[in-house]
Amino acid sequence: MATTAQTSVKTAVPKRRLSERKRDNLFAYLFISPFFIIFGIFGLYPILFTIYLSFFKWDALNPMKYIGLQNYQFVLEDSIFWTSFSNTLLISVMGTIPQLILALLIAIFLNSAFTKFKQAFRVLFFMPNITSIVAVALVFSAIYSNNGMGNWLLDIFGLDAVAWNSGWWGVKIAIATMIMWRWTGYNMVIYLSGLQSIPADLYEAARIDGAGRFQQMIHITLPLLKPFIIFTVMMSTIGSLQLFTEPYVFLGQSGTSSLRSEGITMVNYLYSEAFSNSFFGTAAATAVILLVFTIMFSMINMWASNKLGGDTEG
Amino acid sequence: MKAKIGDQPSSFTTIFYYLFLGIGAIISVFPFYWMFVIASNERGAASHIPPIITIGNQFINNFNRALEKTEFWTAFGNSLFVSTLVTASVVIFCSLAGYAFAKYNFKYKNFLFFFVLGTLFVPQQLSVLPTYVIMAKLQWIDTYKALIVPAMVNAFGIFWMRQYISSSVHSELLEAGKIDGAGHFRIFRTIVLPIITPSIATLGIFTYLNTWNDFFWPLVVLKDKSHYTIQIALQQLFTTRDGLDFGMIMSATFMATLPLLIVFLLFSRWFIAGLTSGAVKS
Numbered sequence A: 001m002a003t004t005a006q007t008s009v010k011t012a013v014p015k016r017r018l019s020e021r022k023r024d025n026l027f028a029y030l031f032i033s034p035f036f037i038i039f040g041i042f043g044l045y046p047i048l049f050t051i052y053l054s055f056f057k058w059d060a061l062n063p064m065k066y067i068g069l070q071n072y073q074f075v076l077e078d079s080i081f082w083t084s085f086s087n088t089l090l091i092s093v094m095g096t097i098p099q100l101i102l103a104l105l106i107a108i109f110l111n112s113a114f115t116k117f118k119q120a121f122r123v124l125f126f127m128p129n130i131t132s133i134v135a136v137a138l139v140f141s142a143i144y145s146n147n148g149m150g151n152w153l154l155d156i157f158g159l160d161a162v163a164w165n166s167g168w169w170g171v172k173i174a175i176a177t178m179i180m181w182r183w184t185g186y187n188m189v190i191y192l193s194g195l196q197s198i199p200a201d202l203y204e205a206a207r208i209d210g211a212g213r214f215q216q217m218i219h220i221t222l223p224l225l226k227p228f229i230i231f232t233v234m235m236s237t238i239g240s241l242q243l244f245t246e247p248y249v250f251l252g253q254s255g256t257s258s259l260r261s262e263g264i265t266m267v268n269y270l271y272s273e274a275f276s277n278s279f280f281g282t283a284a285a286t287a288v289i290l291l292v293f294t295i296m297f298s299m300i301n302m303w304a305s306n307k308l309g310g311d312t313e314g
Numbered sequence B: 001m002k003a004k005i006g007d008q009p010s011s012f013t014t015i016f017y018y019l020f021l022g023i024g025a026i027i028s029v030f031p032f033y034w035m036f037v038i039a040s041n042e043r044g045a046a047s048h049i050p051p052i053i054t055i056g057n058q059f060i061n062n063f064n065r066a067l068e069k070t071e072f073w074t075a076f077g078n079s080l081f082v083s084t085l086v087t088a089s090v091v092i093f094c095s096l097a098g099y100a101f102a103k104y105n106f107k108y109k110n111f112l113f114f115f116v117l118g119t120l121f122v123p124q125q126l127s128v129l130p131t132y133v134i135m136a137k138l139q140w141i142d143t144y145k146a147l148i149v150p151a152m153v154n155a156f157g158i159f160w161m162r163q164y165i166s167s168s169v170h171s172e173l174l175e176a177g178k179i180d181g182a183g184h185f186r187i188f189r190t191i192v193l194p195i196i197t198p199s200i201a202t203l204g205i206f207t208y209l210n211t212w213n214d215f216f217w218p219l220v221v222l223k224d225k226s227h228y229t230i231q232i233a234l235q236q237l238f239t240t241r242d243g244l245d246f247g248m249i250m251s252a253t254f255m256a257t258l259p260l261l262i263v264f265l266l267f268s269r270w271f272i273a274g275l276t277s278g279a280v281k282s
Helices: A002-012 A015-053 A070-077 A079-111 A118-130 A133-143 A149-156 A168-196 A200-208 A213-241 A245-250 A266-276 A280-313 B011-039 B059-069 B072-103 B109-119 B124-137 B145-151 B155-168 B171-179 B184-213 B216-221 B230-239 B246-279
Strands: none
Touching (some): A015 B109, A015 B145, A070 A280, A079 A118, A079 A168, A079 A213, A079 B011, A133 A149, A133 A245, A133 B230, A168 A245, A245 A266, A266 A280, A266 B124, A266 B216, B011 B059, B011 B246, B059 B072, B059 B246, B072 B109, B072 B155, B072 B184, B124 B216, B145 B216, B171 B184, B184 B230
16 A cells, blocks of 8 residues: 555656656665675675585585585584584583573563662673683683682582583583673673663552562563563574584684584584585585575564463463 | 652562672672683682682783783774774764654655664674675685774664664754755755764764674684784683693783773763664664
8 A cells, every 4th residue: 555655646747856766766775785895795695605515515625516416415424513513502402401591590680679789880891792702712611620610619519520621411512601601791791772662660560569579570571571582592503503602712722622512503614614624515514504494593582472472471 | 759659668679689680780890890700810810719809910021921922002003093993984874864754754664664673683603604604705805804894884773773873863953954055965064963962972982892802703704814803802811721820811801891881980981871772763
């Protein structure tokens, strides 16, 4: 309907105005063109080429050779790939779920009217997010070194020392804590802005109706915070599927050890296929599989959060 | 301050809240402090039991060892150069594109905007191989062009500038400029730009931090030591095999993090405010 109205307006304006409109259009296209040029060359074309490349055998030097689905078959039958898959998943779950719950708690505490120093707390909690992942991995490597602070703390609580940089769980816990440290504040700030957008009179009304603190939380805070929670869950999911730098740096003291089975992630696998082994075809297939997983997990997220939201609202 | 929400809590709850927030804040800040503690003590300080938690006087010595192992200042300068150029270009192109999406009416506008948004969800790793091949064809491997050109404009920046411009720049102002006979660039420069300075600052800081901290793509394209960015140089320190000299590593890490910390603490208000208004609302 809107379009028909628009076209009728368009035909009604005199010819001189039309050319001015065209000039406006031209400038608009000029302003947005840099993005489409850059994205076309370094985004869209490479993505299409990756999909194309995944059906070929190629080492970046010799001519490409079509081999059908063999790259996919190779990757999907490679046990290292599945190790990298389960590692990525485990580390993501360990690093993300406690992190988001913690971020939500901090945001709720900070948002309560009686908490002083709100600004200062916000800045302090956000600080870890500005450090580079390399710096985070290095500092935590020091904390998790064999006689480092991590094991000292365990010792205080009467627990046995953990081999943080070689144990199956140790490596995963170490990497998950790095993710948690760097991102909790970020997500907290987003939740906090969500909480601040909830009008105070809603709580007022609920209180008059006799709703307690907990009931207010379940019936007002969480449902209204839903878009913010979906956003952070989506971003965390996409981000953790692309996990690369933490294990690469943390396990990388001796060159190739970021490929050790305790900590290898899907992108670590992709990186080594391409840039250590020069198997560009299998690396491309891995990238496509990664995209499929990303879409799948995003859809599961959307579905789950809609379902959960429906329950709390009903 | 906002009106009180809910009942006045008991003093027990208050103490619990502050304790929780206090411990959280300490955990957030401690690694920064500890970075400097390790950087300023003897080289073996990281594995001292019980842990050393006071600042020592060995920082210069530690940092000098880092300077011997790596071209720290070269890498620092490289990062400065790349981050500055990327930031300048992102700010210009994203605000122009955001302006077009916010205030112009053109064919396929909505479709193109959704396309821009869609690109946010594509993992970078998906395009890394062909981009590498393109860089090789252009002979841009091991040059800064490979770092700068693909990063010159990005979807997040466009989205974010559009949101800000459509809510803060009134169309009547632009109309008035048009009636006065100002051209498109002139209107942008004299009317739009002054209004959107805060959001430009936020986008600028955000881009600068991200570029400074980027690791994956520089790792792929940079080969020669003298071209390394600061993050690669730091990571290289960690891979040297003659024992782990955490004093040296932490001194370099501290020096690489300090500028960011200063910038963040100076502009934290803009930064966090920008983050929250831009990140959500999608």
